[in-house]
Amino acid sequence: MAVEVAVVGAGPAGLAAAGELGAAGFRVALIDEYPIPGGRLLGQRYHWKNLVWDGKQQAETLVDNVRQWHEVRWLLQRSVYDLERAPSGWALSLNPGDPSVVYAQAVVVATGATEVPIPLVNWTLPGVLAVGAAQVMTAVYGVAPGRRGVVVGANPLSFAIAEELLEAGVKLAGIVMAPGSENVDVVGSLDDQWQRIVGLRGGGAWPLRTLGRYMTHAWVRQFLMSHAPKSGVPIRGVRLRPNVVATAVEGTERVTGIRLARIADHDESIREGWSEPVDFVCVSGGLRPVPDLFRIARVKTAWVPELSGEVPVISPWGETSQTGLFAVGNAIGVESALVAIAQGHLGAHGVTRYLRGQSLDYRLAEPDQHRIQLAREQSPIAFHPKIGQGVEHLRALFLESLGAP
């Protein structure tokens, strides 16, 4: 199959891009390995400024918009596993085939983010889930992950999903901490985890709003967190148990319990251990962008902590270091769906200019960049408190690459 643009990923970013490209009259292939379009929007549902953020509804609106453009071909249930230069642009390999290769003059990579796992003893037992899996089960398919579960790992995603689970009638033994580990850098020490909780902002996940500002002082934070009651402190209905860590999952054929321990007041040594009965365990080490296709296409990438991981160095139009290869959405930094949508629009405008041979001078992207910034400010969730710094860092890397020979 030959098209002008291939969009990889039909989450909010890819759908927004495909909608704009369809409106501009391009022949587009919109590819996604999931059977339903919408990406991670499908499971999102929470209260926000007295409204309900209904991701399923948002996804339907985006999908309907794309459907009106008949030049957009839907290729669902197909994974893109290779991306190579071809004489006229790019060749994308699909599995399963039919078509097995899509040729495109330009490509928009909108493959989103993935969850960072937290290794625990026995964590391969059925019933141990990434927290996002529990979200998909409950919100998309109406399947309860279990009767009573526990969430290991505190971050914006786990708070938002814990709230969703409670609302769906699933019981939780609370959010407990991951065993502190210097070896697993995403987790870090207990105080690293506390600092991240204190730094959180956002509607779904807003813990410790009032106390939060005092907790930036290390000793206040450490004192309050380590002296919290064993049963935890309620945050929007969810019990955060900041001085309780998960040490192992229990069960033989499937999860039957969780081994927990309380840490001592002034150091991180374990004081007492006990078991609590649960039939599922959600682990949550946060989100990171999916870098796979960028690596395959040998795109220049950089590690930007505020964007949650390895991201492509892109121009303000979303073009990577490989001409004709654009990147949008969570694949270029973990942010909310509103930001992903705005980035999808920008990427589509960049591709349009590229295909029409118009200038891709980065200064011309200002209005679109401004819309992304607005979306960022309006977002119900911020996945990193210093996201702005990450965006600036990426921009600086791009400007630097302009100067490079």
Added chain:
Amino acid sequence: MNNTTDRPMVIQFYCDGEPFPGINGEPVAMSLWRSGVTTLGWNEVTGDPRGLYCAIGHCFECRMMIDGVRDQRACLYPVREGLEVFRQTVPTGLGEP
């Protein structure tokens, strides 16, 4: 394609030859979980039970033989009337470890 708003259609499919109910179009792993089947296969080396982990196609923990093809992700694969799925053990061709 987008059948989430249509009325759910209950179908019957087979796991290891046994009949199970499912909702047409939902992933195989979801139908099985609803019926209490959480073990989707066994680790090829250790024999430990394995099941759904990420539910979005990232981790490959949910590999099953579906429609006669090994290593299909059960969290993505849509269930339909009469579909045959099998839980995997040791891969054919690799033999016992």
